[in-house]
Amino acid sequence: NAGVTQTPKFQVLKTGQSMTLQCAQDMNHEYMSWYRQDPGMGLRLIHYSVGAGITDQGEVPNGYNVSRSTTEDFPLRLLSAAPSQTSVYFCASSYGGSYNEQFFGPGTRLTVL
Amino acid sequence: KNQVEQSPQSLIILEGKNCTLQCNYTVSPFSNLRWYKQDTGRGPVSLTIMTFSENTKSNGRYTATLDADTKQSSLHITASQLSDSASYICVAKGGGADGLTFGKGTHLIIQP
Numbered sequence: 001n002a003g004v005t006q007t008p009k010f011q012v013l014k015t016g017q018s019m020t021l022q023c024a025q026d027m028n029h030e031y032m033s034w035y036r037q038d039p040g041m042g043l044r045l046i047h048y049s050v051g052a053g054i055t056d057q058g059e060v061p062n063g064y065n066v067s068r069s070t071t072e073d074f075p076l077r078l079l080s081a082a083p084s085q086t087s088v089y090f091c092a093s094s095y096g097g098s099y100n101e102q103f104f105g106p107g108t109r110l111t112v113l
Numbered sequence: 114k115n116q117v118e119q120s121p122q123s124l125i126i127l128e129g130k131n132c133t134l135q136c137n138y139t140v141s142p143f144s145n146l147r148w149y150k151q152d153t154g155r156g157p158v159s160l161t162i163m164t165f166s167e168n169t170k171s172n173g174r175y176t177a178t179l180d181a182d183t184k185q186s187s188l189h190i191t192a193s194q195l196s197d198s199a200s201y202i203c204v205a206k207g208g209g210a211d212g213l214t215f216g217k218g219t220h221l222i223i224q225p
Contacts, residue, residue, distance in 0.1 A: 004156075033211055042117070042202070042215030043157075058211065090156050098211040099144060104156030 002026050004105035006091050012111045013081040021076040021108050023091030029103070031094045032074040033058070034066065036087040037107075043090065049074055050097065081112045115140040117205050117216035125222045130193055134219045136186040136203035144206040148177050148188050151200045151218070160188070160201075190221075198223045 007022045025032065033048035045058030049068040063085060065077040074093075078085060088109050092102040118137045126132050138146065145164045149157035161170045165181040174191045190197055203216040 040217065042217045044215075045211055045213070048211050092156075098213055099206060101147070101159045101162055102157075102213075104158070106156050107154075 004091055004093055004103050006089075006105035006108050008108060009106065010109050012113065013078070014113050015081060015083060017078075017081050019078050019081065021078075021089055021091075021110075023074045023076065023105060024072050025074075025091075025093040025103070026072065027093060027095070027103065028071060029093035029095050030071060031097050032068070033092050033098070033102075034064070034074070034076045035090045035092065036060065037090060038087050046076065046089075048098075078110075083112045086110060086112045115205070115207065115214040117203055117214050119201075119203050119216040119219050121219060122217070123220040123222070125224060126193055128193055128195055128223050128225050132190050132193060132221070134188045134190075134201050134203075134221070136188070136216060138184050138186070138203070138205040138214070138216075140205040140207035140214050142207050143181065143184075144212065146177075146179055146186050146206070147204040148175070148186075149202040149204060151202060153199070157202055193223045195223050195225060197221060 004025045030051045034046040035043040044060050047066040049055045090107050091105040094100045094102045116139045120135045147162045148160040151157040161177040163179045169178045176189045179186045200218040202218045205214045
């Protein structure tokens with residue numbers, strides 16, 4: 001049981017490049033979400049999904065896309081990277097929606113030059 | 114506006130000592146309050162979840178309290194160990210897209 005896995009662990013992009021951050025969980029959780037964590041700020045919600053085929057925007061969705069084709073995977077796409085997207089990104093999953101305990105992945109540290 | 118305020122921002126204590134971290138929240142409607150531990154370079158890990166009807170919950174040397182009337186919670190760490198050095202994040206469930214409002218965390222350093 002690997003829990004929540006994220007790849008890559010580190011990434012450096014140039015402004016304007018696109019990339020996909022991968023997230024997978026093997027706990028059969030229907031609820032998954034993406035957060036970004038910046039110095040001096042709490043985690044902020046980017047996008048979330050209540051189940052396969054259903055996604056919705058969070059607090060800071062601009063510049064990011066998501067899809068949920070399976071229960072296990074929830075990739076986050078940066079369409080055209082900007083320096084403001086330099087951050088640490090965490091994927092999380094939970095059973096029964098956001099009411100219950102969330103399990104977080106190890107994070108992806110992204111730098112946009 | 115939903116808010117979670119944590120204090121202190123940072124704290125340094127000696128190994129073996131006890132400490133208490135504070136969390137004040139303003140979320141509506143309130144469902145539950147969580148404490149997470151985040152080691153440097155890792156994702157947050159859940160310590161406790163308490164609903165409005167629970168006053169206290171323990172997880173080993175970690176004890177969380179909740180006062181839903183005053184909208185305050187605390188996390189007490191007993192007999193601190195070097196491995197307790199981490200950021201501790203308070204999260205209130207209520208309001209927002211996924212209903213979760215995160216505090217900025219308290220950075221705890223345990224010195225030998």
